[in-house]
Amino acid sequence: xxxxxMKVRMAQTLEQxxxxxxxPFLLRRWYxxxxxxxxxxxAGSLAPGEAFQVQLIDAEGTPFTQLGRVLSVxxxxxxxxxxxxxxxxxxxxxxxASMTLRAVEGVTYLELRQGPFSSQEALEAHQAYWEAxxxxxxxxxxxxxxxxxxxxxEESHGFVEPLGMAAYTVLAGLREAGAAPEVIAQVExxxxxxxxxxPEEIAGVLGAVLRGRLKEAAA
Amino acid sequence: MxxxxxxxxxxxxxxxxxxxxxxxxxxxxxxxxxTILGSPLLGESNLxxxxxxxxGFSIAFRRExxxxxxxxxxxxxxxxxxxxxxxxxxxxxxxxxxxxxxxVEAHIDRSLEFYGAGTGCPVAVSVLYVQVPENLSGGExxxxxxxxxxxxxxxMPRALxxxxxxxxxxxxxxxxxxxxxxxxxxxxxxxxxxxxxxxxAWVPLFDVRTRTGARA
Numbered sequence: 280x281x282x283x284x285m286k287v288r289m290a291q292t293l294e295q296x297x298x299x300x301x302x303p304f305l306l307r308r309w310y311x312x313x314x315x316x317x318x319x320x321x322a323g324s325l326a327p328g329e330a331f332q333v334q335l336i337d338a339e340g341t342p343f344t345q346l347g348r349v350l351s352v353x354x355x356x357x358x359x360x361x362x363x364x365x366x367x368x369x370x371x372x373x374x375x376a377s378m379t380l381r382a383v384e385g386v387t388y389l390e391l392r393q394g395p396f397s398s399q400e401a402l403e404a405h406q407a408y409w410e411a412x413x414x415x416x417x418x419x420x421x422x423x424x425x426x427x428x429x430x431x432x433e434e435s436h437g438f439v440e441p442l443g444m445a446a447y448t449v450l451a452g453l454r455e456a457g458a459a460p461e462v463i464a465q466v467e468x469x470x471x472x473x474x475x476x477x478p479e480e481i482a483g484v485l486g487a488v489l490r491g492r493l494k495e496a497a498a
Numbered sequence: 499m500x501x502x503x504x505x506x507x508x509x510x511x512x513x514x515x516x517x518x519x520x521x522x523x524x525x526x527x528x529x530x531x532x533t534i535l536g537s538p539l540l541g542e543s544n545l546x547x548x549x550x551x552x553x554g555f556s557i558a559f560r561r562e563x564x565x566x567x568x569x570x571x572x573x574x575x576x577x578x579x580x581x582x583x584x585x586x587x588x589x590x591x592x593x594x595x596x597x598x599x600x601x602v603e604a605h606i607d608r609s610l611e612f613y614g615a616g617t618g619c620p621v622a623v624s625v626l627y628v629q630v631p632e633n634l635s636g637g638e639x640x641x642x643x644x645x646x647x648x649x650x651x652x653x654m655p656r657a658l659x660x661x662x663x664x665x666x667x668x669x670x671x672x673x674x675x676x677x678x679x680x681x682x683x684x685x686x687x688x689x690x691x692x693x694x695x696x697x698x699a700w701v702p703l704f705d706v707r708t709r710t711g712a713r714a
Contacts, residue, residue, distance in 0.1 A: 304666055305645075320616075322615060432618075437509065437663075438504040438505075439502055439504075439692070443501060443502060447504065451511070464512065467511060471501075475501050477501055478500075479499065482499065483499075
């Protein structure tokens with residue numbers, strides 16, 4: 280039996296860190312996904328005593344879920360919660376985690392404790408998990424728009440079928456690369472005008488090629 | 499299936515909202531107002547916690563049940579005719595009444611998740627401003643995309659606003675001008691979804707819900 284203890288100095292103020300916890304649209308940018316995985320969405324409540332779930336996928340696209348329950352919250356100072364997993368690579372045991380925050384001269388000291396773990400492997404997997412989450416937390420608290428799977432997922436919902444998804448990926452990629460709005464508009468115009476004229480049979484074959492290539496890449 | 503323009507052809511990647519002023523005639527909007535205020539279904543909102551303190555009721559329906567909706571609520575027919583996107587197939591319609599001191603906190607609409615997890619956000623959300631008190635203060639619709647505010651729309655009588663379903667939005671608190679329900683800021687909202695067949699099966703053909711659980 281062992282306990283994970285992490286003490287991290289964060290360059291951001293306590294107010295910045297607290298905002299990244301309290302704003303659900305900031306929270307989803309950093310909380311939940313282990314290294315190489317992505318957060319699909321969250322459900323439930325973060326009120327003390329209530330259960331919450333975070334839906335995730337691993338690098339191969341296999342879904343798994345984090346199951347949790349906030350046990351207590353001390354505003355501006357930290358919280359305690361219960362955590363477990365359904366699927367994924369972080370084990371099955373339910374543990375208790377506490378996080379305390381302390382402001383010192385414009386920076387924030389964060390202490391995380393979690394356990395008990397029945398194996399060193401589980402402890403190390405959770406250490407990697409928290410390192411990934413807290414790394415993103417620091418960036419989000421600094422105001423960085425950390426790439427968020429949920430945000431792109433929701434935006435891509437407006438597009439359908441493989442050709443639509445391919446068009447979305449190109450357009451969003453251009454935008455994220457900093458292309459000028461008028462350039463994106465021109466590319467968009469060309470894509471929508473011409474792709475709409477692709478015969479259905481060819482669209483079907485191109486869709487099959489795209490699916491096949493994506494499966495091949497994942498494998 | 500052939501390539502389809504995204505968001506039902508209504509939006510481009512960098513466009514998140516459209517507003518059409520005076521989208522419906524005065525008498526049509528007045529009939530909608532009378533229907534909402536006179537409905538026995540009207541009560542505290544049954545939507546998510548962000549709507550606490552507002553009033554309304556909700557109607558979930560699939561495309562094939564539009565005639566049932568308009569048969570039950572004939573006054574809403576012109577709104578649905580004007581607002582529904584052609585390639586959306588499931589909808590959540592709700593009157594929203596906001597009085598002084600109330601607003602709607604930031605959220606993304608996912609109201610159909612009531613019927614099944616994983617339905618996600620709508621393709622688009624359309625809002626008709628049914629009643630905007632003359633001396634209304636506050637009540638602005640604010641839209642955010644990837645953390646940045648992309649629009650702030652003061653309510654305009656009879657305007658039809660359609661915004662992308664993936665944007666975070668809020669209604670700023672009404673600070674004055676709507677002291678009682680009959681003078682509230684009133685809008686009629688429809689969340690427009692496009693769903694895979696398996697998920698659409700969870701959505702009832704036509705379901706009216708209130709906070710107290712009344713269904714019809």
